[in-house]
Amino acid sequence: MQNPNITRDDTSSCPAFRRFMLLSYQKDVGELYSKLRKPFARQAAALSLAAIIAGGTALPSFPAALGGSHFAATSAYAAAAAADEYRIVALGDSLTVGYTHGMENEANPAPYGYVERVYEQALFQGLRASVSNYGILGLTTEELDRYVEAALKGETIKPSDLPGGNGHDPRIAQLAAATPQLFADVEKADLVVMAIGSNDFLTVFQQFKDGHAEELIQAMLPVYEQQLEAAVRAVIGINPHAEIVVSDLYNPAPNDKRFVSESDYKLLAQASADIRTRIEAVVKRLKDDGYNTRVAYVADDFVGKEVSYTTVLTGDFHPNNRGYEVMGKAFTEAIWGAYRVPAKRDDSVPISVVVAGKELQTANKPVLKNSKTYVPMRDITDAMGAKLLWNNKTRTATVTLDGKEVAFTIGAKTMVVDGKPVPIETPAYLQTVGKESKTYLPLAALSDGLGFQVVYRGTIKTAFINK
Structure with missing residues (x-):
């Protein structure tokens, strides 16, 4: 069915974005996926995907208008928003982007991830909503902290201080230049949503073969906790009144020996639980300080459904459409308590x-x-x-x-x-x-x-x- 065109488009297609998706995908993930041709390497690559625990490799964010100073997927009404507009800001890695496997090959890629679903749920609440999405490819928690801290201090971050600074992201100079706009958006935000942390654990993969993965994870956990709290406190420094919701991290590796050994699966499952405990500790401290922070519990819903909710069978750990819906529900339940969908329509009713x-x-x-x-x-x-x-x-x-x-x-x-x-x-x-x-x-x-x-x-x- 054609778009009924009852309003201006709230997301736009862009050939430059499509080219960027393809280039980034080939550059950052191509080498890893090429290893999947060999059975042993397939298992090793799957292990690396599992070790990531949840989120984004270097895959792109989705701008409403590539090349502009404001990287946001927004309603067209945002430019003339009313004073009582409900503003959402999204921060994080490729999960925040809403990347799905194969998107770079689509004619008009339009992410439909957890952020877009949170936006829809705000509309379901009767809120005049807009959303600004600052998801960045390959982002780590440390880099997120650096980005928001720069905005808080009124500085413009250097491209080299973001993950694309090493050549992964052709838009990185524009993303860095958007630091003042990030401040402006966070300052006005009613809600800030985050999915961050997966790229922090990329190095775990190399340790599986050496038997040091558990030791490395335990060493990384307090660092992750510290950096996450610093990033969230930087957001609070810009806007102490916003509601901030942080996702825990799912483990995309199925409990299947084709992907991981049973012992490694248990290790990854425990790592996911340990990460959640760290996120909960950060949220509790912030709540105790009087700030409106919450956890969106995503990880448990993926357990036993990793194949159904991700594209791990293709060698990619990102959620598929069903997985992003699960994430959207988790965020929605944390924010509004119930996830809504339209009532079933008769075939003769178009919308x-x-x-x-x-x-x-x-x-x-x-x-x-x-x-x-x-x-x-x-x-x-x-x-x-x-x-x-x-x-x-x-x-x-x-x-x-x-x-x-x-x-x-x-x-x-x-x-x-x-x-x-x-x-x-x-x-x-x-x-x-x-x-x-x-x-x-x-x-x-x-x-x-x-x-x-x-x-x-x-x-x-x-x-x-x-x-």
């Missing part, structure tokens, strides 16, 4: 409509007309809490809410907003429903006219209308 957090349930279904979404007049105005007057003589619907007035005349290519005509491509029309004629209004035009945020999420075929 779901959610107004101020409540799904529009009506016998009069939304209609797609010339790739635009129309909704029954009375149903949508009632859902918005707006006052509706119908002039049968002029066939004009006048909708008022919070001091704003929008009028539609059947067939007219203009609407009248607060007394001023505004051109529209989608005039109101009469739809025959049984023996009655129902007035259908263009959803985007009505919502814009009343000052609502309108976001269409093609991933779940749902339109969100929020004040």
Whole structure:
């Protein structure tokens, strides 16, 4: 089905980003994957993936507009956001990016990871939301701390201080230059989400063959804890009022001797548990200091489902779509308590409509007309809490809410907003429903006219209308 185009795109495709995905993938992961051709090397590579425990190798973040100074996947309304907008900032590695195996080969790669799902859940809450995603390829916890600390101090970080500084990321100079924007976004954030730490443990792989992996993990744990706390405290230094949610780290290695020995699997499982304990300790200290911090518990849901939730069978440890949904649910449960999905639609209903957090349930279904979404007049105005007057003589619907007035005349290519005509491509029309004629209004035009945020999420075929 075509995009109903009820709002401006909230994510954009970019050929430069596609080229970047391919180059980064080949440069940073190609050598590792080439080893998978040999059976022994396949097991060794799988061990390295398992040893990573959870997150991102050097794979790219997803900007809304590559080349700009602000690396964010945002709603188009963010540029003119209302003062009460609910702002989300995402920090971390390729899990925060939302990378999935093979994305670099897609014509129009559009990450749909845990961050995008958190954004959708904010819309489900009736929040006028935007999201800025600062996921960086290959990021370690130390580098995240360095990045946020630079923003806190009002400095612009050097490209060499980020993982792409060694040539992995062609955008690294722009990412470094975006440090002031990172400060501005965190300063205004209501919610900061993080998935970080996996790249810290990359060196564990080399120790499996020497039998020193456990010793190395135990030595790294307190360092990770210290660096994580420093990074989160740097965020708090910019904005002490934001809610901060940090994910624990899953182990992508199945309990299968084709991938790891039983003893190594137990070691990795214990490492995942130990990392979670360290994250919990950081969160507790920050809570005790009066800051709003939480843990998103992801790891346990992956246990026994590593093959189903990741692409480890292809030699890649990132989550697949199901895995990212699990992550999105974990974050959502930590933040709002329940993960929502649209109600099941009849095949004849093209999209779901959610107004101020409540799904529009009506016998009069939304209609797609010339790739635009129309909704029954009375149903949508009632859902918005707006006052509706119908002039049968002029066939004009006048909708008022919070001091704003929008009028539609059947067939007219203009609407009248607060007394001023505004051109529209989608005039109101009469739809025959049984023996009655129902007035259908263009959803985007009505919502814009009343000052609502309108976001269409093609991933779940749902339109969100929020004040």
